[in-house]
Amino acid sequence: ELRTHYTDQINxxxxxGKTVTIAGWxxxxxxxxxxxxxxxxDREGKAQVTLVxxxxxxxxxxxxxxxxxxxxxxxxxxxKASDKAPNGFEIIPSRINLLNEAxxxxxxxxxxxxxxxxDTRLDSRFIDLRKPGTNAIFRIxxxxxxxxxxxxxxxxxxxxxxxxxxxxxxxxxxxxFPITYFTTEAxxxxxxxxxxxxxxxxxxxxxxxxxxxFRAEEHDTRRHLNxxxxxxxxxSFCDHFDVMEIxxxxxxxxxxxxxxxxxxQLDELGIDLEIPEKPFLKLKYEEAIDIxxxxxxxxxxxxxxxxxSAEHIVGNDVFERTGQSHYFIIDWPTEIKPFYAxxxxxxxxxxxxxxxxxxxxxxxxxxxxxxxHTILRExxxxxxxxxxxxxxxxxxxxxxxxxxxxxxxxxxxxxxTMLGAENIRDVVLFPRDRRRLxx
Ligand code: ATP
Ligand code: AMO
Numbered sequence: 467e468l469r470t471h472y473t474d475q476i477n478x479x480x481x482x483g484k485t486v487t488i489a490g491w492x493x494x495x496x497x498x499x500x501x502x503x504x505x506x507x508d509r510e511g512k513a514q515v516t517l518v519x520x521x522x523x524x525x526x527x528x529x530x531x532x533x534x535x536x537x538x539x540x541x542x543x544x545x546k547a548s549d550k551a552p553n554g555f556e557i558i559p560s561r562i563n564l565l566n567e568a569x570x571x572x573x574x575x576x577x578x579x580x581x582x583x584x585d586t587r588l589d590s591r592f593i594d595l596r597k598p599g600t601n602a603i604f605r606i607x608x609x610x611x612x613x614x615x616x617x618x619x620x621x622x623x624x625x626x627x628x629x630x631x632x633x634x635x636x637x638x639x640x641x642x643f644p645i646t647y648f649t650t651e652a653x654x655x656x657x658x659x660x661x662x663x664x665x666x667x668x669x670x671x672x673x674x675x676x677x678x679x680f681r682a683e684e685h686d687t688r689r690h691l692n693x694x695x696x697x698x699x700x701x702s703f704c705d706h707f708d709v710m711e712i713x714x715x716x717x718x719x720x721x722x723x724x725x726x727x728x729x730x731q732l733d734e735l736g737i738d739l740e741i742p743e744k745p746f747l748k749l750k751y752e753e754a755i756d757i758x759x760x761x762x763x764x765x766x767x768x769x770x771x772x773x774x775s776a777e778h779i780v781g782n783d784v785f786e787r788t789g790q791s792h793y794f795i796i797d798w799p800t801e802i803k804p805f806y807a808x809x810x811x812x813x814x815x816x817x818x819x820x821x822x823x824x825x826x827x828x829x830x831x832x833x834x835x836x837x838x839h840t841i842l843r844e845x846x847x848x849x850x851x852x853x854x855x856x857x858x859x860x861x862x863x864x865x866x867x868x869x870x871x872x873x874x875x876x877x878x879x880x881x882x883t884m885l886g887a888e889n890i891r892d893v894v895l896f897p898r899d900r901r902r903l904x905x
Contacts, residue, residue: 755770
């Protein structure tokens with residue numbers, strides 16, 4: 467057997483004198499002549515293996531002191547309580563099985579003594595992931611997604627998967643990645659938008675999807691990826707306020723679960739997670755514009771999009787007033803939202819749309835959707851798109867489409883804001899950006 471326990475399952479109280487086998491990487495070898503310490507690291511932590519020369523078989527002792535850092539080993543031995551050892555115990559080995567020796571020097575340090583540049587870390591992600599802090603981020607990501615699934619399933623959402631190779635664009639503003647699909651041109655999907663709406667016509671009522679989205683964003687920023695993971699929902703017989711409530715409940719729920727179940731990882735990252743207070747502030751677009759104009763040199767007029775610096779001004783203003791990072795901007799001008807956003811019946815200049823913000827960054831956007839076929843076709847045309855190429859989508863609106871609403875939230879942005887990461891690439895295993903196509 468290569469492993470009986472993770473290192474964090476062993477404790478001095480219950481394991482004294484017991485034989486265990488741990489498996490992992492050689493974190494450190496300290497050879498003091500008469501005594502040799504080998505620290506083994508696995509996914510959950512570290513354990514010290516102690517060899518006293520006089521009491522150890524010569525071959526075993528020599529094998530231990532010759533171990534190269536980051537080699538893979540399986541170690542069998544007896545647990546002995548020790549105040550001096552980390553976690554209060556050490557393992558006195560009877561066998562050290564070298565499973566795979568690592569080359570040296572390593573592409574980067576794993577002890578945290580030398581902080582590598584993000585680019586170096588991403589180039590050698592396999593080594594970077596061995597650092598407890600990096601490992602913690604992706605353990606928390608798992609916890610986030612696990613709870614997103616749990617929460618949405620509990621309130622009757624059905625998980626779906628829709629195509630990533632598609633024929634049309636949905637989100638104006640960002641561009642598409644064209645690909646060759648046999649003999650035709652196709653694109654990588656920017657959003658499951660059209661498909662999740664079609665599913666409403668199919669009577670699936672409430673669906674969610676967690677999947678990749680692709681955006682040919684030209685700008686190289688701390689918060690844009692070219693391949694991101696989107697958490698999307700669509701819900702029938704709902705308006706935008708109903709789905710905003712689902713969104714804030716989901717976020718609050720996810721924060722609570724992470725705080726409850728990932729305390730070890732949060733400690734590792736030095737994070738004291740604050741659960742956002744519900745309900746989130748709902749700021750009207752026109753109020754946001756006023757805040758920008760009152761607090762800066764900018765002179766925005768109704769209909770302008772909020773750029774990066776405007777988002778900063780509004781986010782900071784909201785934070786100063788409420789102490790909260792999360793807030794909605796609602797009632798956006800119809801013209802600057804995608805074609806599918808529903809205009810208010812009594813004021814069609816404004817749409818039933820919203821963005822969820824976190825301080826200075828957009829976290830999610832959503833809307834109640836247009837469910838009338840003719841109005842939708844007109845909106846597509848008025849945005850300069852050819853509605854014929856949307857027939858596969860528009861057909862679903864002709865034969866019984868219920869009123870519906872939904873949103874999409876970027877998983878990486880959710881994680882980034884939760885963990886206070888400086889760069890979105892920190893929370894992606896293998897980020898895709900303008901310069902990075904491998905690993
Ligand atoms: P969308 O999904 O609507 O394209 P986004 O999620 O990219 O928006 P943000 O990241 O919040 O939105 O950015 C807000 C606005 O600022 C967007 O219009 C975006 O295109 C623009 N923007 C973001 N980064 C830059 C940049 N480095 N230079 C210029 N414009 C930028
Ligand atoms: P939107 O275009 O705002 O809306 O995208 C939804 C959310 O996805 C995330 N996101 C990104 N994250 C990292 N890098 C990117 N390049 C990137 N682009 C988007 C953001 C963003 O808020 N169809 C609508 C959603 C809906 O209405 O249901 C849509 O795609 O967190």
